[in-house]
Amino acid sequence: MDIGVVSQSAIEHGGKRLLSRQQKRIHLFCYLFLLPQTVMYLAFTIWPILASYYYSFFNWDGVGWPTDFIGFQNYQGVISDPFFWGAFQNSFLYTIATVILVVPGALIMALILNNRKLKGVIVFRTLIFLPVVLTMAVVGLVMQDMFGYNGFFNRLLMWIGLLHQPVEWLNSAIIAMVLLILIGSWKGFGIKVIYWLAGLQTVSTEIYEAAHVDGANVIQRFRHITVPMLIPFLIVITILQTNESFHVFDLVRTFTNGGPFFGTDVVPLYIYNNAFGSLVPRMGYACAAGIVFGIATLLVSLGLGLLARRFGQRNTL
Amino acid sequence: MILRRIGLTIFYILFIPFCIAWVYPLLWTLGVSVQSNSEAYNGSLSLLPKGFRLSMLLPQNWAQLIQVFHFGNYANAWYVASFGQFALNTVIFSITVVVFVVLLCVLTGYALGRHSFPGKKVFIGAIIVTMFIPHGYTIVPVWQLITTLGLNSSLWGMILAEVGGAHVLYILLFTAYFAGLPKDLEEAACLDGAGFFRVFFSVMFPLSMPIVATTCILQFIGTWNSFFIPLIFSINQPKLQTLGVGMLSFTSDYASNIAGMAAGAVITFLPIVALFVFFQRYFVEGIAGAVKQ
Numbered sequence: 001m002d003i004g005v006v007s008q009s010a011i012e013h014g015g016k017r018l019l020s021r022q023q024k025r026i027h028l029f030c031y032l033f034l035l036p037q038t039v040m041y042l043a044f045t046i047w048p049i050l051a052s053y054y055y056s057f058f059n060w061d062g063v064g065w066p067t068d069f070i071g072f073q074n075y076q077g078v079i080s081d082p083f084f085w086g087a088f089q090n091s092f093l094y095t096i097a098t099v100i101l102v103v104p105g106a107l108i109m110a111l112i113l114n115n116r117k118l119k120g121v122i123v124f125r126t127l128i129f130l131p132v133v134l135t136m137a138v139v140g141l142v143m144q145d146m147f148g149y150n151g152f153f154n155r156l157l158m159w160i161g162l163l164h165q166p167v168e169w170l171n172s173a174i175i176a177m178v179l180l181i182l183i184g185s186w187k188g189f190g191i192k193v194i195y196w197l198a199g200l201q202t203v204s205t206e207i208y209e210a211a212h213v214d215g216a217n218v219i220q221r222f223r224h225i226t227v228p229m230l231i232p233f234l235i236v237i238t239i240l241q242t243n244e245s246f247h248v249f250d251l252v253r254t255f256t257n258g259g260p261f262f263g264t265d266v267v268p269l270y271i272y273n274n275a276f277g278s279l280v281p282r283m284g285y286a287c288a289a290g291i292v293f294g295i296a297t298l299l300v301s302l303g304l305g306l307l308a309r310r311f312g313q314r315n316t317l
Numbered sequence: 318m319i320l321r322r323i324g325l326t327i328f329y330i331l332f333i334p335f336c337i338a339w340v341y342p343l344l345w346t347l348g349v350s351v352q353s354n355s356e357a358y359n360g361s362l363s364l365l366p367k368g369f370r371l372s373m374l375l376p377q378n379w380a381q382l383i384q385v386f387h388f389g390n391y392a393n394a395w396y397v398a399s400f401g402q403f404a405l406n407t408v409i410f411s412i413t414v415v416v417f418v419v420l421l422c423v424l425t426g427y428a429l430g431r432h433s434f435p436g437k438k439v440f441i442g443a444i445i446v447t448m449f450i451p452h453g454y455t456i457v458p459v460w461q462l463i464t465t466l467g468l469n470s471s472l473w474g475m476i477l478a479e480v481g482g483a484h485v486l487y488i489l490l491f492t493a494y495f496a497g498l499p500k501d502l503e504e505a506a507c508l509d510g511a512g513f514f515r516v517f518f519s520v521m522f523p524l525s526m527p528i529v530a531t532t533c534i535l536q537f538i539g540t541w542n543s544f545f546i547p548l549i550f551s552i553n554q555p556k557l558q559t560l561g562v563g564m565l566s567f568t569s570d571y572a573s574n575i576a577g578m579a580a581g582a583v584i585t586f587l588p589i590v591a592l593f594v595f596f597q598r599y600f601v602e603g604i605a606g607a608v609k610q
Contacts, residue, residue: 026513027432033517036421040480062457133538133593135541141565142578142579150360191604272545286457287454290455
């Protein structure tokens with residue numbers, strides 16, 4: 001910017017040229033500083049995006065360079081594959097359910113933890129947050145045992161008397177899906193609580209006090225101060241949760257591995273299985289499936305964005 | 318006042334058990350990890366191993382504790398099921414990724430936050446736009462790139478793939494932080510004759526420690542828990558597996574060894590939980606900063 005330090009005499013004798021040379025040096029240093037990030041960015045972000053579009057037109061098993069150009073056949077294959085649509089449907093179901101559970105649930109938890117009269121908030125916050133830092137893949141494996149035939153939940157329910165004999169929970173696609181949704185929500189819940197808490201703390205206490213003096217009650221204050229100020233956070237948190245849920249992989253791979261019989265298959269797992277999980281890798285096909293899903297999720301994000309914008313406008317009117 | 322106190326008490330009576338139930342899977346894992354495998358396999362509700370009595374807590378009875386608590390599960394997991402190797406791989410993987418990510422982001426953030434130069438807006442724009450382009454699943458080209466570079470038979474492959482993602486959040490945090498530092502800092506350093514690099518390494522980099530700490534904690538936890546990339550690059554190479562991938566192989570090879578699984582899970586969870594509890598402040602501030610951006 002302007003750390004050009006030039007001696008007095010230099011400024012007198014054509015300092016302008018010297019200064020600009022100094023500035024050029026700084027620009028050069030800046031580019032040097034950006035170089036590593038730029039190289040990584042081109043290699044691991046730009047190139048993979050372009051290449052995955054390119055590969056999607058090839059019948060390619062991942063050995064060598066793709067040569068067997070087949071046009072849109074991969075796309076046709078993806079679109080006519082009932083297993084893709086099954087995974088697609090599960091991905092959307094999982095996403096919608098986790099958003100509905102987590103976004104309002106985390107707000108309620110944040111309102112509880114934001115209460116100044118509550119003692120031990122830090123301990124509660126730590127406990128609620130704890131699942132977030134656990135390794136998702138290992139959580140999936142632990143949960144698989146907890147919901148196993150001899151697992152904790154069967155023992156617990158039998159001890160209470162709700163069950164007479166153990167149940168194979170993960171043999172039912174519906175129950176397995178419900179459990180996936182519950183575990184996924186539990187695992188990511190704490191981080192959304194922190195987001196909401198950050199949002200609640202931007203609402204200044206002065207406004208509350210002013211409203212209190214004006215005679216607004218708790219509900220009115222929540223409705224007319226907290227809610228409007230939290231709308232931007234609602235949008236961001238919904239988008240983040242949607243994105244996270246669309247990309248769920250670790251938990252599904254370890255907890256159900258898509259079973260029973262593809263009943264809980266999701267698109268990331270479908271792509272993984274096509275690219276890396278089968279004996280004959282279908283790399284081009286996996287790329288095509290990724291692009292179809294990518295476009296679908298982009299449309300959802302755009303839809304959410306538009307909805308947010310419209311909602312925001314109505315609110316300011 | 319009394320009513321409020323009663324309300325608060327009722328709240329605690331409901332909320333404390335809720336919080337315990339919330340983290341119960343973790344307590345369960347801890348409990349099972351010291352049970353004998355036959356007890357763990359048949360499923361028990363008790364968190365403490367069979368045969369435990371409170372009298373064993375008396376110093377003269379400590380010898381009995383070792384017979385009841387099966388700490389051998391940990392030794393088995395560590396040596397026999399090679400969780401020691403998995404843990405070592407995970408530590409190397411996580412630390413290396415953190416070092417590279419911090420370096421990349423601090424350099425980028427400094428240039429963007431502290432200086433103006435032709436092309437700056439294009440650079441920022443490009444980084445932000447890629448957040449919105451459908452990535453689809455770019456893992457196939459990434460896998461191919463690493464394979465072409467010949468790195469898929471060492472930890473470097475997964476390190477590079479993990480470092481390669483755009484760390485937009487950290488870049489934005491560093492940029493905002495550097496932009497907010499007072500201007501005369503550099504001018505003073507320059508008057509002392511320090512060049513661009515000296516200013517950066519002896520003045521600016523040390524000043525950015527709060528953001529470095531946040532980046533380290535967030536990225537370390539993220540990398541420790543990373544599964545997708547390590548899975549792809551090590552599924553058939555046990556020597557390279559991280560804890561998550563190693564656990565998956567272990568449970569598919571020894572499905573009935575529940576106690577060993579639990580010990581492995583504790584080995585995976587413990588360092589990261591400890592790190593989180595000690596550095597909670599940085600972690601919470603980091604992710605709160607993310608949503609405010």
